[in-house]
Amino acid sequence: MNEQDFLAAYDPSAYPSIAVTVDVVALTIREGELHLLLIRRGQPPYEGHWALPGGFVRPDEDLAAGARRELAEETGLGGERLRRVHLEQLASYGAVDRDPRMRVVSVAHLAFAPDLPDPAAGTDADEAIWLPVTALTSRQLAFDHGRIIDDGLERARSKLEYTPLATRFLDGEFTISELRAVYETVWGHPLHAGNFHRKVLSVPGFVESTGASTERGGARGGPRAKLYRAGDARLLHPALLRPAREETVR
Amino acid sequence: MNEQDFLAAYDPSAYPSIAVTVDVVALTIREGELHLLLIRRGQPPYEGHWALPGGFVRPDEDLAAGARRELAEETGLGGERLRRVHLEQLASYGAVDRDPRMRVVSVAHLAFAPDLPDPAAGTDADEAIWLPVTALTSRQLAFDHGRIIDDGLERARSKLEYTPLATRFLDGEFTISELRAVYETVWGHPLHAGNFHRKVLSVPGFVESTGASTERGGARGGPRAKLYRAGDARLLHPALLRPAREETVR
DNA sequence: CTAGGTTGTTCTCACATTGAGTTGTTCTCG
């Protein structure tokens, strides 16, 4: 902040004209695959490409509120179900030429949701849909949204390591195996069931037992599993680290 | 993005008027204490309070460039010394009432620098200075800058755990003890010298030996220390974890 | 010059955590 601020208070045209938008990388797990909420653009630029849900920040809402509103508009979600979706700020993207029409700075957010219904044909004409992240190539994506999605996925993978947010992909009660499936889906490779079980139960506040068990065993056999709910920890100590990824280190 | 975008392309007044600024949480270590670059505001609002260096994003620069420019303006730094400063995006702050004059979204950045000269009486009239972070109360800070600084400090502490960025607080060649002093300063408590030494040398790519040693021993005795430079790792595997902080977990 | 204290570096040892595999049991499906 410098003296330009002060001038701007009296001359609203003294600051550069930049639009502020929010975009949302909304993730959920469907049928064992990580899915992403995308919208097919019905008009240029990038007509026919996939884009993140998002839009202009309104004068009377802060950034998180704008992101949650955009998410609500596209998913048709509201009330308690919307409130249970985890939403956090991801990063801001402000390359000069990222939108060919004008200078736009977008504050991207990251959302974790349990399996949600398909977006009802929404408030606007564009088509919204949950797409498996594996089915995407950056060529099909509008603007710099491929980059934003990559950043969001890496953040999601990383957040599972040291926070209990994996539980946000599940409903209120879940089994350890379901929780493990979340990790395996987001990280993209299988985990040792026994070690995962031991680890989850040993981290204080990660999950707490409900005392109940599932009504039936697994679809292909096995005993009834004990049910858990999310605990009160906000950070996992010690963390559940991803298996080493030497490649990405340098 | 929705149809409002499209309209905006033809009607520049169709999007809400929000100013975009960058602010910089610039950290350095002086005399064993973590210091922060701050500017004393010479005019209202918050006249006489401390504020982060920052200002409007210009139409022809992206967010990181704006942050680096603001840092350069306030520190008088340029060229190679400026380029060696680590700069990363921290987060964006967009509460509706964070600036009483107008709606402003600020994209905060975080910078790590080796000990730099005192800011030369700069390009603008406000006083810029390196202040020990321990000497600050949020009451003395303008806008929501107290919150931004807190977030920046927590990010800095966390980054030392899993990246080699501690080396960015030091000059090109340093001893293990100097590196340990960075960790102790940023984390705010002493570390076991032997274990730290073992750990740093065992993490691949963290530091590499220069083959040389210091010319003299420490000021109060001790042998000459071997010199190292930063290695090529971008992430530390395994990480150097802070001693447990149970309190902050829940 | 020397004694005493400080520092850099390397070891040792007890303990915790991790990866990998095994066992026993319960359950579903065909």
Added chain:
DNA sequence: CGAGAACAACTCAATGTGAGAACAACCTAG
């Protein structure tokens, strides 16, 4: 009913960590 699957608990070796000790190199004070 038998085969296979999955949950849950266990074992064991390998690795990593915290705490402390050892020792030599070096400074300053006297």
